[in-house]
Amino acid sequence: xxxxxxxxxxxxxxxxxxxxxxxxxxxxxxxxxxxxxxxxxxxxxxxxxxxxxxxxxxxxxxxxxxxxxxxxxxxxxxxxxxxxxxxxxxxxxxxxxxxxxxxxxxxxxxxxxxxxxxxxxxxxxxxxxxxxxxxxxxxxxxxxxxxxxxxxxxxxxxxxxxxxxxxxxxxxxxxxxxxxxxxxxxxxxxxxxxxxxxxxxxxxxxxxxxxxxxxxxxxxxxxxxxxxxxxxxxxxxxxxxxxxxxxxxxxxxxxxxxxxxxxxxxxxxxxxxxxxxxxxxxxxxxxxxxxxxxxxxxxxxxxxxxxxxxxxxxxxxxxxxxxxxxxxxxxxxxxxxx
Amino acid sequence: xxxxxxxxxxxxxxxxxxxxxxxxxxxxxxxxxxxxxxxxxxxxxxxxxxxxxxxxxxxxxxxxxxxxxxxxxxxxxxxxxxxxxxxxxxxxxxxxxxxxxxxxxxxxxxx
Numbered sequence: 001x002x003x004x005x006x007x008x009x010x011x012x013x014x015x016x017x018x019x020x021x022x023x024x025x026x027x028x029x030x031x032x033x034x035x036x037x038x039x040x041x042x043x044x045x046x047x048x049x050x051x052x053x054x055x056x057x058x059x060x061x062x063x064x065x066x067x068x069x070x071x072x073x074x075x076x077x078x079x080x081x082x083x084x085x086x087x088x089x090x091x092x093x094x095x096x097x098x099x100x101x102x103x104x105x106x107x108x109x110x111x112x113x114x115x116x117x118x119x120x121x122x123x124x125x126x127x128x129x130x131x132x133x134x135x136x137x138x139x140x141x142x143x144x145x146x147x148x149x150x151x152x153x154x155x156x157x158x159x160x161x162x163x164x165x166x167x168x169x170x171x172x173x174x175x176x177x178x179x180x181x182x183x184x185x186x187x188x189x190x191x192x193x194x195x196x197x198x199x200x201x202x203x204x205x206x207x208x209x210x211x212x213x214x215x216x217x218x219x220x221x222x223x224x225x226x227x228x229x230x231x232x233x234x235x236x237x238x239x240x241x242x243x244x245x246x247x248x249x250x251x252x253x254x255x256x257x258x259x260x261x262x263x264x265x266x267x268x269x270x271x272x273x274x275x276x277x278x279x280x281x282x283x284x285x286x287x288x289x290x291x292x293x294x295x296x297x298x299x300x301x302x303x304x305x306x307x308x309x310x311x312x313x314x315x316x317x318x319x320x321x322x323x324x325x326x327x328x329x330x331x332x333x334x335x336x337x338x
Numbered sequence: 339x340x341x342x343x344x345x346x347x348x349x350x351x352x353x354x355x356x357x358x359x360x361x362x363x364x365x366x367x368x369x370x371x372x373x374x375x376x377x378x379x380x381x382x383x384x385x386x387x388x389x390x391x392x393x394x395x396x397x398x399x400x401x402x403x404x405x406x407x408x409x410x411x412x413x414x415x416x417x418x419x420x421x422x423x424x425x426x427x428x429x430x431x432x433x434x435x436x437x438x439x440x441x442x443x444x445x446x447x448x449x
Contacts, residue, residue, distance in 0.1 A: 203427070209420040213413075 139299030139308030140229035163325040176336030210252035217245035225319040235315040239322025246327040274317035348397035355389030371440040383418035
């Protein structure tokens with residue numbers, strides 16, 4: 001007995017127990033050993049009541065053993081496994097975090113001092129040229145707009161296309177189809193009902209507020225777009241403002257009224273027209289190189305609305321794409337169609 | 339002298355706005371029910387912003403920039419209460435049990 005307990009507590013035995021899944025192996029050891037009463041597992045009580053039938057006894061014992069093992073196996077992940085996983089997870093995440101901190105600090109330590117003359121931003125002649133000659137060459141007072149819509153117009157074209165493609169993808173994924181006879185599909189009816197239950201429609205307060213706010217918001221968006229080359233702002237921010245105004249109108253007055261001026265057709269026509277105009281207006285520099293061919297449009301007086309050549313129409317195009325994309329995102333997520 | 343008075347008044351307005359904001363944040367975390375917390379949070383968007391921007395207007399003097407700031411006040415005072423109203427209405431229409439608990443034993447209280 002004593003020997004056995006000693007044996008139970010040895011490291012090797014503990015390891016075996018751990019490998020076999022904890023207490024289970026101990027129980028089995030006791031059961032198969034000479035004293036049945038020592039361990040007092042639940043199965044032993046059942047055996048006591050039964051008449052001595054060695055075959056059945058053995059079979060039951062085996063079965064209870066097996067079921068207990070399975071139980072342990074199933075619960076392993078909830079108790080011990082989870083603990084081990086949790087501690088491992090913490091250690092590994094800590095290591096990764098420390099590693100990232102170390103790498104980032106190393107990078108910071110190797111950077112040039114703040115404001116020194118040889119930083120890439122200061123020594124790069126491209127940035128210097130943007131600052132010194134930007135207004136003269138593009139005609140835009142706002143250097144940022146001059147940069148993204150003239151020097152780097154190709155980049156902005158890609159961004160507009162990304163927005164358009166994102167809207168198309170969401171439309172492909174989330175669109176709810178209509179039947180051929182025009183009646184709504186079951187899903188959409190359910191969604192509509194759900195929508196009506198959860199969101200207050202025809203809310204008088206919201207409608208009154210939207211009645212005053214929507215025109216102001218959209219006007220402000222138009223102002224931001226049209227002044228993109230003079231003051232901070234531009235197509236992206238102005239388009240976002242207009243899109244927000246449209247969304248407010250939609251939430252206040254519902255789809256029926258919004259569809260009077262914005263349908264799927266509007267979305268496709270406006271987006272495609274804007275992107276096509278952008279590509280067409282800028283293709284000469286995409287193909288010929290920006291510096292060697294003039295667009296022929298006079299740059300005008302820097303600071304005027306009608307100045308800086310193609311930047312203003314391009315801003316309008318970008319604004320249209322952004323506004324359409326925002327509105328269509330909201331409409332698609334809300335009802336599964338524009 | 340005039341400058342100093344203007345500075346003092348403007349700073350006072352901004353401090354009052356910050357105080358209101360602090361009280362609103364404390365209330366947002368202290369209250370238990372959604373509607374109470376929303377009331378506290380809405381104070382932040384209206385009263386605190388009103389005081390802070392009024393202080394900024396006084397500090398800035400009356401010119402085009404302060405007109406823009408005034409427009410911001412108008413926008414917030416129109417938009418934020420409507421927002422709170424919509425949120426409250428959503429809460430009332432989705433979580434009726436909770437609202438009944440909040441508003442006492444009456445069946446139709448607040449609905």
